[in-house]
Amino acid sequence: MPHIAMRIAEKERYITVVASQIHREELSLKAYRRKRNFRKTAEPKGEIKVVPTEGKIYVIQKHAATHLHYDLRLEMDGVLRSWAVPKEPPMSLNVKRLAVQVEDHPIEYANFQGVIPEGEYGAGTVEIWDKGTYNLIDRKENKLIVEINGNRLNGAYVLLRFKADRNWLFFKKK
Numbered sequence: 001m002p003h004i005a006m007r008i009a010e011k012e013r014y015i016t017v018v019a020s021q022i023h024r025e026e027l028s029l030k031a032y033r034r035k036r037n038f039r040k041t042a043e044p045k046g047e048i049k050v051v052p053t054e055g056k057i058y059v060i061q062k063h064a065a066t067h068l069h070y071d072l073r074l075e076m077d078g079v080l081r082s083w084a085v086p087k088e089p090p091m092s093l094n095v096k097r098l099a100v101q102v103e104d105h106p107i108e109y110a111n112f113q114g115v116i117p118e119g120e121y122g123a124g125t126v127e128i129w130d131k132g133t134y135n136l137i138d139r140k141e142n143k144l145i146v147e148i149n150g151n152r153l154n155g156a157y158v159l160l161r162f163k164a165d166r167n168w169l170f171f172k173k174k
């Protein structure tokens, strides 16, 4: 490879690496903390790293913010990996929902219900819509298969990521 082409390829690789680091940072617990003023909101700051439980935490919080949505959270790697689902989560087969990955939330957030004050990030009412545990069946970079044991959601579910994006599809597995 000519020297100049190699440098361009290196630079592009560097840009890709930096971009993916920025992406990870935007989805991290750090981003969660940065967005919130804990003197004003009752949401947890996140001190607990891992909760010893049978199975992993699964929770969906109905969040009446500017736009009503449902926050799906799964305990993974010591945090609650989180997705905002703009419509009611799928309770039956053949319903596919968009799930937009948002920043990781602390483990304690699974118990949070209440009102985030006006003017604060995510202002509005949060209520637990469904809660239980889940078992990881398969985990790949762009695909998660989980067995959800909740009250409203039950059974095997798939989260499928659109290529290199925050957007996932969330649906019940046949």
Ligand SMILES: [Mn+2]
Residues within 6 Å of the ligand: 063, 065, 069, 071, 084, 122
């Ligand atoms: Mn939310």
